Amino acid sequence: MDLPLLPPVAPMLAKSVPDVPEGEYLYEPKWDGFRSIVFRDGDDVEIGSRNERPMTRYFPELVEAVRAQLPERCVVDGEIVVVTGDRLDFEALLQRIHPAESRVRRLAAETPASFVAFDLLALGDEDLTGLPMSERRARLEAALAGAQAPVHLTRATRDTALARQWLDQFEGAGLDGVVSKPLGLGYQPGKRVMLKTKHExxxxxxxxxxxxxxxxxxxxxxxxxxxxxxxxxxxxxxxxxxxxxxxxxxxxxxxxxxxxxxxxxxxxxxxxxxxxxxxxxxxxxxxxxxxxxxxxxxxxxxxxxxxxxxxxxxxxxxxxxxxxxxxxxxxxxxxxxxxxxxxxxxxxxxxxx
Missing domain, CATH: 2.40.50.140 (Nucleic acid-binding proteins)
Known part of the structure; x- marks a missing residue:
């Protein structure tokens, strides 16, 4: 690969707070899946995990989707999820991690995964991690403007009241809470500099x-x-x-x-x-x-x-x-x-x- 950022990259993390904070934040739904940083350099694709170990072999359908839906050369932070019916299914996602190649292929067809993107770390030859969150979000929206399932751009808002509404509503679809990202925040791998609010x-x-x-x-x-x-x-x-x-x-x-x-x-x-x-x-x-x-x-x-x-x-x-x-x-x-x-x-x- 020839990218400004090369795997492994530790994802930026969040610390828990009891309520959705008010202020200069970008609010996003908290997805309940496998945190993943995706690297694409042409046909060369690698899917990293929170523990920085590659998960590429477990999700062949996402490798194809990344080649079809993401920019030619990019690094994108997001979440791998599996949908069953009208909600996220973490149990089905757990089953996707299997050593047997034949089972990997079968499960890719039976319980296909989706990738929900929420941050853009690199595009072409440009390292974007030093840009504020607000600019990275704008670049991400432009880069994924034409993306289709199973690649999705996460919803986001600057409206605190709407974010609190999401906290209550989206749990019914299997989501995990709300993440609050300071608008001026640069990407800091491995650091707990975002905020997350979950039900207790x-x-x-x-x-x-x-x-x-x-x-x-x-x-x-x-x-x-x-x-x-x-x-x-x-x-x-x-x-x-x-x-x-x-x-x-x-x-x-x-x-x-x-x-x-x-x-x-x-x-x-x-x-x-x-x-x-x-x-x-x-x-x-x-x-x-x-x-x-x-x-x-x-x-x-x-x-x-x-x-x-x-x-x-x-x-x-x-x-x-x-x-x-x-x-x-x-x-x-x-x-x-x-x-x-x-x-x-x-x-x-x-x-x-």
């Missing part, structure tokens, strides 16, 4: 086990469950934000809940690979966790904890829950999916414009 909700969950911390015999994360409509305890995610002192204390606090010999546990079948496929039990390996120790210490499901979460992906929290407090006043059986807020559905096609 709380849920009361059953603690049904814990994983040990990588440093030793202390609690790494608590395994959380909710009862589904069939009365089964479904693994819904983890919470893991504890100090090392607190991790050691939790081992002692949870010791009375450890199963005695012969006691049954609702996730006893976690070693069955078929069960992982069906119910997302907490012992499952995946392409992202291969080689990690995912075994856990089972506990009697008798304690309830309140955690904060942003949104759901299917039956699970999309990201780790944040510990808020123990709930000794709650019965475990009362911790069901019915307590969760369900966003109003929104047509993703309208977000993509």
């Amino acid at each position: 909700r709380t849920a009361d969950c059953v603690v049904a086990g814990y994983r040990r911390h990588k440093s030793g015999d202390v609690v790494g994360s608590l395994l959380l469950g909710l009862y589904n409509e069939d009365g089964r305890l479904q693994h819904v995610g983890v919470t893991s934000s504890f100090t090392m002192k607190r991790r050691a204390e939790l081992v002692e606090e949870l010791a009375p809940l450890r199963l005695a010999e012969g006691e049954e546990h609702p996730w006893a079948e976690w070693a069955d690979a078929a069960a992982h496929e069906k119910d997302r039990l907490p012992g499952a390996q995946s392409r992202w966790s291969a080689g990690k120790d995912l075994s856990f210490v089972p506990l009697r499901p008798e304690r309830v904890v309140e955690v904060a979460y942003d949104h759901m992906e299917g039956t699970r929290f999309r990201h780790s829950g944040q510990f808020r407090r123990w709930r000794p006043d709650r019965e475990p059986e009362s911790c069901t999916y019915e307590q969760l807020e369900v966003p109003v559905r929104y047509d993703l096609a309208d977000v993509l414009g």
Whole structure:
């Protein structure tokens, strides 16, 4: 490649704020996919990732789309997403990362990906990273004026009220929040200089086990469950934000809940690979966790904890829950999916414009 910027380039990042800020910002929807920087030099295309590893081989349909829709020589920052029906489907996107070439080709046809562009880092021989965000956005709009699906230009606004409206509405299409970019901001790879606003909700969950911390015999994360409509305890995610002192204390606090010999546990079948496929039990390996120790210490499901979460992906929290407090006043059986807020559905096609 002969470009002003060559891979790998670390993407510019955002730090969390509780509300959409007012001021001189460009506001954009926060897409829930794989952050990617795309490099094109003629027919030579490389798709980078947030961890700066290439993802080109996993998305052959996007390589063709980039050649057809992006400028001849450019570097574009954006997000790879998969759409199912009228919303984003992160679970389907996860399945796209597969080592077998035959499966990669099959999934490219069955669950094709789209690329949503939101920043232009280079065009031709020109490095644009030193330009302010407002100028890069104008250059991006001009460069992608003729782009068609599966390449999209993200929506953007300078209207704070509209951005707050997007925060509420677009969640129903599977989006993740709103990103606020200072208009005068140059592109700063790897730096958290943008702002992101996401929903925060709380849920009361059953603690049904814990994983040990990588440093030793202390609690790494608590395994959380909710009862589904069939009365089964479904693994819904983890919470893991504890100090090392607190991790050691939790081992002692949870010791009375450890199963005695012969006691049954609702996730006893976690070693069955078929069960992982069906119910997302907490012992499952995946392409992202291969080689990690995912075994856990089972506990009697008798304690309830309140955690904060942003949104759901299917039956699970999309990201780790944040510990808020123990709930000794709650019965475990009362911790069901019915307590969760369900966003109003929104047509993703309208977000993509």
